[in-house]
Amino acid sequence: xxxxxxxxxxxxxxxxxxxxxxxxxxxxxxxxxxxxxxxxxxxxxxxxxxxxxxxxxxxxxxxxxxxxxxxxxxxxxxxxxxxxxxxxxxxxxxxxxxxxxxxxxxxxxxxxxxxxxxxxxxxxxxxxxxxxxxxxxxx
Amino acid sequence: xxxxxxxxxxxxxxxxxxxxxxxxxxxxxxxxxxxxxxxxxxxxxxxxxxxxxxxxxxxxxxxxxxxxxxxxxxxxxxxxxxxxxxxxxxxxxxxxxxxxxxxxxxxxxxxxxxxxxxxxxxxxxxxxxxxxxxxxxxxxxxxxxxxxxxxxxxxxxxxxxxxxxxxxxxxxxxxxxxxxxxxxxxxxxxxxxxxxxxxxxxxxxxxxxxxxxxxxxxxxxxxxxxxxxxxxxxxxxxxxxxxxxxxxxxxxxxxxxxxxxxxxxxxxxxxxxxxxxxxxxxxxxxxxxxxxxxxxxxxxxxxxxxxxxxxxxxxxxxxxxxxxxxxxxxxxxxxxxxxxxxxxxxxxxxxxxxxxxxxxxxxxxxxxxxxxxxxxxxxxxxxxxxxxxxxxxxxxxxxxxxxxxxxxxxxxxxxxxxxxxxxxxxxxx
Numbered sequence: 272x273x274x275x276x277x278x279x280x281x282x283x284x285x286x287x288x289x290x291x292x293x294x295x296x297x298x299x300x301x302x303x304x305x306x307x308x309x310x311x312x313x314x315x316x317x318x319x320x321x322x323x324x325x326x327x328x329x330x331x332x333x334x335x336x337x338x339x340x341x342x343x344x345x346x347x348x349x350x351x352x353x354x355x356x357x358x359x360x361x362x363x364x365x366x367x368x369x370x371x372x373x374x375x376x377x378x379x380x381x382x383x384x385x386x387x388x389x390x391x392x393x394x395x396x397x398x399x400x401x402x403x404x405x406x407x408x409x410x
Numbered sequence: 411x412x413x414x415x416x417x418x419x420x421x422x423x424x425x426x427x428x429x430x431x432x433x434x435x436x437x438x439x440x441x442x443x444x445x446x447x448x449x450x451x452x453x454x455x456x457x458x459x460x461x462x463x464x465x466x467x468x469x470x471x472x473x474x475x476x477x478x479x480x481x482x483x484x485x486x487x488x489x490x491x492x493x494x495x496x497x498x499x500x501x502x503x504x505x506x507x508x509x510x511x512x513x514x515x516x517x518x519x520x521x522x523x524x525x526x527x528x529x530x531x532x533x534x535x536x537x538x539x540x541x542x543x544x545x546x547x548x549x550x551x552x553x554x555x556x557x558x559x560x561x562x563x564x565x566x567x568x569x570x571x572x573x574x575x576x577x578x579x580x581x582x583x584x585x586x587x588x589x590x591x592x593x594x595x596x597x598x599x600x601x602x603x604x605x606x607x608x609x610x611x612x613x614x615x616x617x618x619x620x621x622x623x624x625x626x627x628x629x630x631x632x633x634x635x636x637x638x639x640x641x642x643x644x645x646x647x648x649x650x651x652x653x654x655x656x657x658x659x660x661x662x663x664x665x666x667x668x669x670x671x672x673x674x675x676x677x678x679x680x681x682x683x684x685x686x687x688x689x690x691x692x693x694x695x696x697x698x699x700x701x702x703x704x705x706x707x708x709x710x711x712x713x714x715x716x717x718x719x720x721x722x723x724x725x726x727x728x729x730x731x732x733x734x735x736x737x738x739x740x741x742x743x744x745x746x747x748x749x750x751x752x753x754x755x756x757x758x759x760x761x762x763x764x765x766x767x768x769x770x771x772x773x774x775x776x777x778x779x780x781x782x783x784x785x786x787x788x789x790x791x792x793x794x795x796x797x798x799x800x801x802x803x804x805x806x807x808x809x810x811x812x813x814x815x816x817x818x819x820x821x822x823x824x825x826x827x828x829x830x831x832x833x834x835x836x837x838x839x
Binding site: 309313314315317318319321322323324325326327329352353354360361364365366367368369370373 | 467484485560561562564590591592593594595596656657660761762764765802803804805809827
């Protein structure tokens with residue numbers, strides 16, 4: 272009986288941790304990502320992610336931000352010439368610099384997790400493994 | 411019956427093709443009128459009327475001798491890129507809105523019976539009867555073609571002198587000519603190859619078709635991007651407002667504080683004579699040091715100026731990043747005498763000041779005497795953004811983009827956020 276009780280306790284703790292772990296992970300990633308955003312992204316995409324009309328695309332509930340994580344991470348790694356992003360017929364002309372030599376896999380995962388969960392966005396986190404695999408593939 | 415049908419068809423066809431321009435969908439006009447009137451602020455004695463709204467990306471504009479306003483759009487409205495606003499009852503509001511030209515762009519200007527308009531790569535012109543504002547769209551000629559337009563500073567502003575020349579700015583598709591544009595740490599290219607075909611103002615013949623770089627003259631170089639471009643008829647010279655470079659704080663935090671990065675570099679007003687080199691990308695104007703200095707990408711440390719000693723100096727400087735999108739020398743009689751031959755400048759409003767508060771979003775006035783500034787600049791029209799405090803650029807309600815003078819001396823202001831057009835007049839008290 273005592274053993275069973277202990278087992279139940281252990282199970283409850285394990286379950287609690289298992290559930291809590293990603294939540295804490297997400298929160299921490301968002302916090303780290305916020306710092307990356309402020310240092311590298313904010314100037315163009317603005318403090319509220321609303322971008323600049325005709326120049327720098329908004330990061331608020333667009334298909335690029337909420338959709339395919341690989342496509343999003345590729346933009347950060349490889350950059351854009353400008354003009355590729357079209358949101359309801361509005362084009363954004365400034366280039367996005369390639370940040371593969373500037374940001375680590377961890378920083379890219381964190382900042383994308385932050386962006387996908389800020390400014391009214393809600394989407395899954397981006398993992399370091401996903402960024403790492405994509406970086407290797409794009410080499 | 412058959413005859414009636416034929417007659418009806420003929421009437422429809424004549425109605426459709428008889429107009430020089432195509433009438434726009436009237437429903438869009440009704441919708442536009444519903445929009446709330448903005449409360450722009452003006453000096454005492456001045457009033458503003460909303461000519462129309464809902465044109466979308468209304469860039470530059472020009473006014474014919476009969477008072478018809480022509481607006482160049484950066485995004486087509488009902489398939490049209492040039493909008494004609496006609497006021498039938500002289501109350502300042504447009505009653506007839508029509509359009510032509512199926513290309514987007516920024517520049518538009520009337521001179522000597524022709525309406526000139528630009529796409530981002532070309533300049534076109536049309537015969538216009540300024541007495542009734544009718545444009546002969548079939549007379550379209552391509553004056554200039556094949557200009558650099560590479561997704562940054564791509565718009566083309568226009569100005570004409572009195573000797574048959576047209577001036578076109580070709581903005582540099584770059585921030586400061588780094589090897590990798592806008593990447594922190596990437597070095598400046600030296601010499602900057604962009605200057606061969608962009609980063610300057612080119613001169614072409616106003617009446618020759620299909621000119622490109624081979625037929626044009628690089629009138630001035632070392633100018634990053636210009637939108638405010640105007641010929642001053644009093645002194646017969648070209649003037650231009652440069653959009654200064656971005657990212658001084660972000661790329662060089664060891665040299666610029668966040669606040670200094672917001673205030674620098676100056677947005678500069680140049681008097682452009684032939685052969686002028688205004689210094690981009692090697693130089694910038696430091697508002698704190700009040701000097702043209704080497705850019706950090708070219709060895710600058712906020713002291714060195716060896717790359718800049720021989721460059722053309724600006725005749726007035728403004729706070730950083732305000733984005734001067736239009737320049738107009740006022741020659742009308744409606745405004746009080748102090749405004750005559752002075753310059754109005756429309757500032758589109760900043761973005762590279764974040765996280766410092768954004769600024770601009772106003773029209774300023776600079777008094778002039780004999781082609782040189784004769785006093786400090788002052789805010790003339792304000793309140794476009796509707797900002798209370800700390801809002802982002804994208805949240806601005808209206809953004810001043812174009813300026814034009816009417817035959818009655820009224821000042822017209824365009825907004826490229828919603829496509830609002832204001833007419834500003836002075837009424838003596």
